[in-house]
Amino acid sequence: MPRVILHLDLDAFFCAVEETHNPSLRGKPFAVGGKPDERGVVASCSYAARRRGVRSAMPMSRALRLCPNLIIVPARHRLYSEVSKQVMENLRNLTPLLEQISIDEAFLDISDTREPPARIALDLQTAIKNELHLPSSIGIASNKLVAKIATEVGKKSAKGDGPPFGLTIVPAGQEAAFLAPLPANMLWGVGPKTEARLAELNIHTIGDIANWPESDLIRRFGENGRDLARHAKGQDERPIVLERETKSISQEITYSVDVREDKVIEKTLRELSGEVARSLRKNDLAGKTVKLKIRWPDFTTLTRQTTLSQPTDNDEEIIRTALKLLREVRKPNQAVRLIGVGVSSLGAPIRQLPLWDAGNEKSRKLQEVVDELQDKFGKQVIKRGDVV
């Protein structure tokens, strides 16, 4: 029995989220990202902007030259990840066999689902559109490779001004035929370099690769050649990877301009530590090792870490440890380009209770209340005094 793999990709996700919060953006050329005078890049751009040549990962200054009336919307990553979580939850309702590969993309194994794949795909697109106001594109095939390419094909062939809402289904057995006319660079593992070397052999489409002798591909490209040959024929056995084991949880930020004020840097570190602690608690984890990452204006990057006596998921404790590490490595008023904090050596949040409380248990209780309020009313409803 061939598998049925569904690949879902949210169309211009960040922009779509911004549009739901600010309907006046609808239909206009806008981009989510940093300001052009602050080394900003385009994180996501609306379809109107795309038609003017704006692409994601492009420096914002260049995007503005291509599209002078481009509206720049500052990124709200926390909002996006919350919306993303809602989408993923929606998908998990359909099947637990879900592999999230990025904030706006996931694979689902729907082999054992009773309804026909096309029905499932349309229902999903409708549900996500109605409940979360987000457009999405879907590709369905017998494996991950072809499903993902199917989504891309669907998006590219879309006409009109709005989001693509693509839906492409590749029936089992049709994989090679579906891939054959597509350009070689749509295949995973074909980057600009491989593409150029293939072009020298007069190989331009995926079908060209499939027709080329496998032994020659292996001779030229080594193990990658073997994968190329198999992928070009639409073969991919990789299973859905259910849950990636989390090894560490971290947060970092690059300042738009280098910062040397101690207070500002320490405030950032408090915020980042708080976010790390919160995501530890959300994932029911605690970690023993706290790591500080710092990048100076000359791009040299240092990390410093320390191991605690027992695992923690507590804001206070992570902040205290991170600040101590910061003060050990950084001189007062020393300029900083990037700062980050992470917690590793993760495990269940088991901790030895103390005979007499040095304040930790109190701060944990406070934490629980704050978490509850933030879950109910949003992150802005209550904050630590030292990060306001």
Next chain:
Amino acid sequence: MKVTVLQENLARGLSIVSRAVSPRSTLPVLSNILIATDEGRLRLSATNLELGITCWIAARIDEDGSTTVPARTFGDLINALPSDQVQLTLDVKSQSLHVKGGTSNNDIKCIDAQEFPPLPVPEMEGAIQLNVVDFKEMIQQVAFAASTDEARPVLMGVLLSVDKDKVTMAAADGFRLSVRKALLSNPAQQPLSVIIPARALNELARVSTDGEEAIYMVVPKNRGQVLFRVKDVEVVSQLIDGTFPDYQQIIPRSYKSRTLVSTASLLKACKQAEIFAREGSNVARLDIKQSKGEMQPGEVEISATSEETGKNETIVEATVDGGSVLIAFNVKFLREALEVIRTPNVALETSAANAPGVVRPVGDDNFLHVIMPMHLG
């Protein structure tokens, strides 16, 4: 200096005092052992400035004198000599100690005794007299619960309080508390409360081997020191300055469930659980279950799980008075407490999964141990 001693006496004396040697001190003389003739005996002393140990051994003294000998060289050499007489002769000018044992002749380079920090000469009047057997047991039952974390020096000590004929030792590392009481045969004239480094007490327990002798303790005024004398050994230690936490307040006054169980069975179960628990956070779960019927015993199910190595589960019969409880402990803490309990049965008093548990030997009110549970998240 010219003295003759028996190899085994010297070897024993060196093994007693060498525990106070500080081998990596910036002060070279602290790596040495002071040897000095002292009223017909040979005195051996070592100190790391916090702890000092002195021991007197029998000797034939032909010429008085003193020097300091490198502890490691001297100790290793004496242990390697035949069990016979050893002659020690110091060349004062070169500070070279000639050590002759059997046909073995050795010269060791020494440091002048003048450089050795002076150890207090105790005034033993008004000393508190302690029974060696009791005192050693008190130390064994309490000192292990002291902290090894240098960030909280007070907890690295044992609180020793004397009031009339009562003596109490208490130690707590922040997660567990051990308290042991005993009676003095001679009431003390003055009440006393001092924090003694756990390490010093452990050394004292090690050197006081003779069960028949008494230990004499003095705390000279305003010196911040405590002195113990047992037979021919003296231990002097700096006291820890600070306030010991009010431990009475930590001891629960009531319980919801009291579990009576064989000390040996529970200890065995803990040791088995620890084999798996030590791979992770050392946590073992105790599922304390009430008896299901009149003829059936209650039980304690001890279990531990390791993601890497596997899991363990042991059931121990128990008399459970009160409700069933599920509680998790650091199994090492529980094992260490059970190991120092001498009575055949032990009582575990609990109230809730996040409230302290109390371990008491059944039929002995002089000892109790409080352990905070682990929170399972």
